[in-house]
Amino acid sequence: MLFGYHWNLTSDWAFALSILPMLLKGLVVTVEATVLGYLLALTLGLLLALLRMAPSRLVAWPTAFIIEFLRDTPLLVQLYFLYFVLPLYGINLPAFLTGTLALGLQYSAYTSEVYRAGIKAVPKGQWEAALALDLTPLRTYRDIIVPQAIPRILPALGNYLVSIIKDTPILSAVTVLEMLDVAKMVGDRTFRYMVPLTMVGVLFLLLTLLTATALRRLERRLPQRGIPLR
Amino acid sequence: MNPAVRFRQVTKRFGDLTVLEQFDFEVAQGEIVTLIGASGSGKSTVLRILMTLEELQDGEVEIEGEPLWHERKGGRTVAASEQHLRRMRKKVGMVFQQFNLFPHMSVLRNITEAPIHVLQLPRAEAETRARELLRLVGLEEKADAFPEQLSGGQQQRVAIARALAMRPRVLLFDEPTSALDPEMVGEVLNVIRQVAGEHELTMILVTHEMNFAREISDRVCFFDQGRILEQGPPEQIFTAPREERTREFLRTVLPDSGRT
Numbered sequence: 102m103l104f105g106y107h108w109n110l111t112s113d114w115a116f117a118l119s120i121l122p123m124l125l126k127g128l129v130v131t132v133e134a135t136v137l138g139y140l141l142a143l144t145l146g147l148l149l150a151l152l153r154m155a156p157s158r159l160v161a162w163p164t165a166f167i168i169e170f171l172r173d174t175p176l177l178v179q180l181y182f183l184y185f186v187l188p189l190y191g192i193n194l195p196a197f198l199t200g201t202l203a204l205g206l207q208y209s210a211y212t213s214e215v216y217r218a219g220i221k222a223v224p225k226g227q228w229e230a231a232l233a234l235d236l237t238p239l240r241t242y243r244d245i246i247v248p249q250a251i252p253r254i255l256p257a258l259g260n261y262l263v264s265i266i267k268d269t270p271i272l273s274a275v276t277v278l279e280m281l282d283v284a285k286m287v288g289d290r291t292f293r294y295m296v297p298l299t300m301v302g303v304l305f306l307l308l309t310l311l312t313a314t315a316l317r318r319l320e321r322r323l324p325q326r327g328i329p330l331r
Numbered sequence: 332m333n334p335a336v337r338f339r340q341v342t343k344r345f346g347d348l349t350v351l352e353q354f355d356f357e358v359a360q361g362e363i364v365t366l367i368g369a370s371g372s373g374k375s376t377v378l379r380i381l382m383t384l385e386e387l388q389d390g391e392v393e394i395e396g397e398p399l400w401h402e403r404k405g406g407r408t409v410a411a412s413e414q415h416l417r418r419m420r421k422k423v424g425m426v427f428q429q430f431n432l433f434p435h436m437s438v439l440r441n442i443t444e445a446p447i448h449v450l451q452l453p454r455a456e457a458e459t460r461a462r463e464l465l466r467l468v469g470l471e472e473k474a475d476a477f478p479e480q481l482s483g484g485q486q487q488r489v490a491i492a493r494a495l496a497m498r499p500r501v502l503l504f505d506e507p508t509s510a511l512d513p514e515m516v517g518e519v520l521n522v523i524r525q526v527a528g529e530h531e532l533t534m535i536l537v538t539h540e541m542n543f544a545r546e547i548s549d550r551v552c553f554f555d556q557g558r559i560l561e562q563g564p565p566e567q568i569f570t571a572p573r574e575e576r577t578r579e580f581l582r583t584v585l586p587d588s589g590r591t
């Protein structure tokens with residue numbers, strides 16, 4: 102029994118059907134971690150990108166170091182670090198939040214590079230025209246640069262959404278009952294691993310395919326030259 | 332009356348390359364000056380320093396008597412703050428060779444963006460003025476079009492309207508027709524001509540259209556390796572240049588004009 106559901110071991114199909122509600126509970130956690138982690142990655146990534154491009158080296162270089170550090174150390178190491186070290190400094194987050202924080206942090210390093218490349222791809226003449234018109238830097242980003250960068254960065258950002266989905270099982274390492282952890286628990290108790298693990302694979306496949314399709318649709322509807330401002 | 336623009340002993344380097352050295356240059360208010368000369372002689376650099384797109388290493392630029400790159404604070408002269416640059420920049424407008432319209436904005440929005448957000452004009456007023464300017468450049472009916480729907484000549488005319496919408500005191504043109512197909516050069520030159528006639532603007536143009544320069548300019552400056560080698564009224568420069576280098580340059584750009 103798990104989450105109040107019982108399993109039925111009479112046949113593989115009956116077993117699969119009986120554990121589906123448990124796995125779906127795990128799936129909800131997976132989706133929640135994905136969405137939260139991704140939102141964090143999107144916002145923090147933009148901040149990191151802007152700091153990384155700051156005119157002052159005192160700002161840009163430490164930011165570059167942080168980005169490099171986040172990108173080039175394993176997610177699991179970062180996760181353990183947050184999970185075991187933060188409490189030593191009196192910060193006690195629930196395991197789920199620690200997990201999504203770790204996901205969001207690492208992916209913010211990835212998205213910051215996407216933002217940076219997208220912003221750099223906007224022609225220099227656009228910056229110069231904005232400056233000649235005396236627009237403030239904030240206004241220039243908001244109205245001129247970002248709307249033109251979005252169509253260029255969306256495909257890459259979308260790919261990271263798909264890969265963050267696939268990284269969520271790492272949360273099981275800190276006792277978060279996401280889909281994989283649920284499946285493993287079912288296996289541990291029934292000594293049947295194949296059915297639950299196969300189901301987890303299929304559910305992940307459905308989730309990523311669905312996301313990828315939605316993203317492709319969104320991309321196709323995006324104007325190529327930038328988000329139109331009338 | 333202060334000159335509209337004055338370069339005093341300006342030195343500009345790109346790394347090891349010195350483009351301008353102790354460069355002096357003056358433009359009177361309302362004057363129309365054309366800069367001609369071989370590619371790489373520093374013409375764009377002069378305009379770009381005025382537009383604050385390039386910083387200088389030494390010397391000073393004044394706009395209507397006021398220093399551009401420095402300001403006086405508490406009796407001392409200090410490097411210009413961003414605030415000072417922003418205020419000075421409002422006096423200058425620029426039209427680029429590649430137009431640099433904002434591709435994701437309608438023609439109208441291209442023109443109203445800065446008046447609304449920089450000059451703080453109410454939207455309705457900014458739009459009325461934008462439509463007047465579009466009439467001036469002959470593109471009234473294109474207000475709702477996007478830049479990619481326009482020809483190069485039309486885009487450049489919108490860019491001129493966009494620059495005028497900020498009511499600059501000095502308007503800079505950096506080879507405004509060089510990126511255009513030959514059949515579109517005329518329409519853009521016509522608009523510049525009209526702007527020169529209707530507005531009390533100081534204009535500094537870089538152009539390879541020698542006939543146009545001759546007709547529109549109060550003064551022509553021939554650039555050679557970062558210096559103004561020769562300058563004067565267009566008639567003199569084009570018919571009786573004093574310097575051999577000027578004659579040589581004019582021979583290459585005006586093959587049909589024969590020997591002078």
Ligand SMILES: Nc1ncnc2c1ncn2[C@@H]1O[C@H](COP(=O)(O)OP(=O)(O)O)[C@@H](O)[C@H]1O
Pocket residue numbers: 345348350368369370371372373374375376377
């Ligand atoms: N951003 C830059 N970096 C390095 N060199 C530059 C840069 N801009 C211009 N230059 C050099 O400065 C010189 C003058 O250029 P420019 O003012 O553009 O000449 P012009 O407009 O007369 O063709 C050229 O030798 C050019 O290569």
Ligand SMILES: [Mg+2]
Pocket residue numbers: 371374375376506537
């Ligand atoms: Mg040039």
